[in-house]
Amino acid sequence: MAKRQTVSEVVQHYIRDYIVENKLRPGDQLPPEGDIAETLEVSRVSVRESVKVLQALGIVEVRHGNGLFVRGLNFDALLEILSYSLLFDQSSLKELYQVRKLFETGMLPEVIEHIREEHIQTCYKHLQDWEQNMTQGRPFRDQDRLFHVTLCQAIGNNLLVELENIFWIAYRNAVNKTFPDIAQRAYQITLDNHYKILAAVEARNVELAQQLMADHFEGIKERIEMKVEEAAE
Structure with a gap:
């Protein structure tokens, strides 16, 4: 019935x-x-x-x-639910990390096929602003988000851009709340990795770009696991 x-x-x-x-x-x-x-x-x-x-x-x-x-296309409800659930379940944080890794590496062939010089220069500007802000003690994490969003925008798919924003913001919010004391050195490593990834994208080297992106996320995974172990002690 x-x-x-x-x-x-x-x-x-x-x-x-x-x-x-x-x-x-x-x-x-x-x-x-x-x-x-x-x-x-x-x-x-x-x-x-x-x-x-x-x-x-x-x-x-x-x-x-x-x-x-x-209302236009948006994922506000998904972001709110995802961000909330990640605060209570570290296994979900690891799963979201895996989603981001697959998402970011998987889209690189399309990014490299469609990216234009203006996108590349915009990405370099985001990284330079990130570096300057970090050196001067100002907020810099949004430049990380904008870097990834700009790569997505090169494909010309608005849905991908929205999903990129959702994954990045939910992941970053969870990491900031769960591990608020991540060392400055870790962010410098992340910035250096982004420069290497962008150089590979600019050179139109799909295999290298994907490997660098995968290595970047493996480094993030190791730092998260280290923090989880420290918190459990």
């Missing part, structure tokens, strides 16, 4: 179906909450609660004073 839908589920499905059936695009406006309530013969409170759920899922957004709109 099929499970009976709650009022909230009915409203959520109605809004989802409305978006699809009317071929709405990100930024397009949906009917007012009052109209939805009247159409479905439910209370405005029920519609408002359903909208909150869809907001949390990144499907719609409420612009106060303007109404309800379709």
Whole structure:
């Protein structure tokens, strides 16, 4: 026997179906909450609660004073769930490390095929800013993220770029909270590795770039395992 839908589920499905059936695009406006309530013969409170759920899922957004709109592609809900779960499960952190390793090494052939000089120079700029900020004691980790995002952007696939951001931010948040005292030397090693990877990409050497990226992640794995062992002592 099929499970009976709650009022909230009915409203959520109605809004989802409305978006699809009317071929709405990100930024397009949906009917007012009052109209939805009247159409479905439910209370405005029920519609408002359903909208909150869809907001949390990144499907719609409420612009106060303007109404309800379709939201563009995003993975905010995935990032929040992933970041939260990683705080309590170190095995998940190791699995995410493996996902990042496979993701980063696997995309390099496509990156090297499509990358243009402007992407390469942007990557060098991120690394130079990283080095300067680190030397001057300023925040530098976002330059690491931007380096990887720029490589993804070379492929021209927005979904890949979004996933890159998700994997990097979730992983970095978990590492920062779990191992807040990673030595400065480790970040210098990471920076040096990035310069080597970029040089291989610039030389269009797929095999070398993939090997350097894999070695880079193996180094990260070793440092994480060392920190786990220290914490257990």
